[in-house]
Amino acid sequence: MEQIKKVQIGDPSCDDRFIWPLEKRCKYTVKSGYHWIRSMEAPIRHRRSSLLVSINKQVWKSIWKLEVHPKIIIFMWQILHRALATRLDLFKRHVAVSPICNEEEESVEHLFSLCPWVQHIWFGGQLNYKVIHKINYGHAAFMEANKMSNRVAVGSRTSPGNQANLIRDSQSISVWSPPEISWYKVNVDASWMSITKKGYVATVINNSNGKFIATKKQSILAEGVQEAEAKAILEGCKLANHLELGKVIIESDSKEVVSSLCNSIYQGRWEAVPVLWKAMQLKGSFQQCRWSWVPRSANMVAHRLASAKYSEMSNYTWIERPPSSIVHILNKDGLPCPH
Template sequence: MGVSSLLCPWVEPIWFGGPLSYRVNRASISTLPAWVLSFFGSNLGSKDEIARILMYLAVTCWHIWKSRCSYIFDHLSLDPNRVIMATLTSVQGFLEATEASVGRPQRACSHPRPPACWGPPCSPFLKVNVDASWEAQSKGGYAGVVIRDHEGKFVAAKRGRVGATSVAAAEAAAILLGCELAVELELDCIIVESDSRENIHCLTQDNSRGSWEAFPDISKALRIGGNFQDCRWSWTPRSANLAAHALASRSNPEMCDVIWVIIPPSSLVHVLNKDGLPCPH
């Protein structure tokens, strides 16, 4: 596997536009193995950090291979963003499964892994975090959207009431609400982040295999996403989605269809501050 595997027009954005964000010296790189070996001679951090990078690399290779097979055998278009999001979803799923595993002596003696925290996107992206609450009896709930930039600064937020027949449908409505707010604010590059694994899988992999109740809003979100300069879909655990989760809470039912720009609602300030990132008061 030579340099073309790193720098061909559709693979290059996957390697260097994804979570690794690691650049290569084009003058000296010759093969993928040489690039991997360069990790160990660079200042990338601890052995655990290098292991994390290698895990991303292995999963990325797998998804590149899957995408190429789909292109050849199923005639599906090549989409670097879809591969990046699928890689992130797979890695997060592996980490969750690893943390949830039991009966492993080496885990019993180790310190528990701290919960995942919200992380800012790379410039020029803005991160649109969304979440929803839902009640079976009323077939409805609330959606929360929180937008922050690459420095972690608050940009905007919105809370809205949603009618839905299932949790998946409510979460899909929250995703759609986030896309609509981004359009209203005339944003160019966004990452829509949700803790609904099912809906993010539909957005990144196959929209036809998700919940039928969520299908209409997921389809609308996909259409809206195509109008941005760049729109990406990302799954995140609940612990890294606390701001949107708090805004979608069933408390304060009267506080709906309100948009906050630059200055967040007072009830959200303490949650944003827990992320350790800048937040205007």
Template structure:
């Protein structure tokens, strides 16, 4: 589904829960005068009649449809942190859907908590985006929503770790705050990173591509000339897109730990470093040639393979492609991710 196609789909507001008028009659003592309960008041029927005849958008959308089944939200669930593919046949109601995670065998309690945290953030941003569309006449751009979710989740985790003065419950898996995760089928992940030296105005870019099953596909290391760090990171992103195109890949997720550049790509180059702008523009145009190209920010701990390949200290040669078999410097990192690595 194209990101801009969602804005043409009319979105209906959430269903208001139709209230039931309470009579509060005393059946045990018919002669006793009926009085309103202290905890709730009686809402006259004419009030409900007035509400339901207001000239507002239709009040008939269910929570399940609004958050899970509406066509424009499906790419957000799939392209977001969980890479979740909505299965319409398995969704009866929203509470049961949430409970299915709690009672699942997807992992430890910490992993289930991490999943539910991402579910909560995703639902919030879907609701927020929908309200902006209905009431503020703003367009819907799934890539921007996915970026907002990713930024909020990672920002929350970083704040939780950095907070002092009272204990915080760790919602991430034990160890580093985040680690590399395979994309959902049919996507491949293109992880990119760059190193940069101010004195020489140059550095190295590293690209690592892996299948949805986690298997290594290809890697590339190249030298880049750049005026600042953002420009070097942008060159790495462009190099990753070029390698993916040379391999005739169709659906890719480009991951970088450069938040500035990824935000610029997600918002169509509307902001960011002017030094990086020309390269980011090229990457954006090249991304449009794929069947589906998505931009994703990740912390460095989830981008270690590309980070190692971009390091100035490793002995690997520049401008070399490794296909099917990774360079020796990456074997340890790829194995550390717990994923298949031919060597």
């Protein structure tokens, strides 16, 4: 019965659509399909050769973190997986006529370590690498990955194009600010617990003078954080519509949900789409309505009210006089509150 209650019922006026539940934006991608197939093949992969199992995880991490061209990293991956078209492997697949190179089988270790032509490169180059002849393949692969990756990393530089992509987000500290004259700010937030799938949403409304208008806390069921944040916005719209407010700014500290409302509601989590669709429908009931993202520091009243700490306040609405538990937060934001 509890599971049935959690099922989200779509709006009949909203068209059904196909979704890919394994991708955040609901659309199928080759990457997500690849990972899904790999997960289905997990039992087979667990029976892989002892060669790959014996390779330390730190080796793989050091390879993937190299600041080199991606094709070099993929090439190292192919070496350790024995996925190169050496004469020995081609001979085993009945492609090459002979597996021999200079009187020896052309295996991976021969191709990169033991071949006389290759040894001139190791000894004559700046790498100053010493080849150990009598060593088994597992240890050779380990040493190749460890030493080669370190030297390539030291000798390479990050290209200007890659440096341009290293963007660091920084949020400046800010506080709540009143809206324009004749506008109302509707601050919303949500809290959600993954274990119980339950949470709370809160709405706090103030006018252009910073005067408290109304607040409401509501208990909810949701499948994820984005759905909970979407329900917070929907409840904010409902309360503002119930109070017959004309111009409203709906503020939330959820970038994903606000971005979906400003661009396309289908770009976020699929569970939140029916909720956001209802919010978009309510938008038409106002004279003007804007969606706005703010950092949590500018949304503290709604954030504090939505927490599970004040669970006894859920399913209540306060008009003109706020509950005593959030008066000190309103005062901290510089908002006038009745005493």
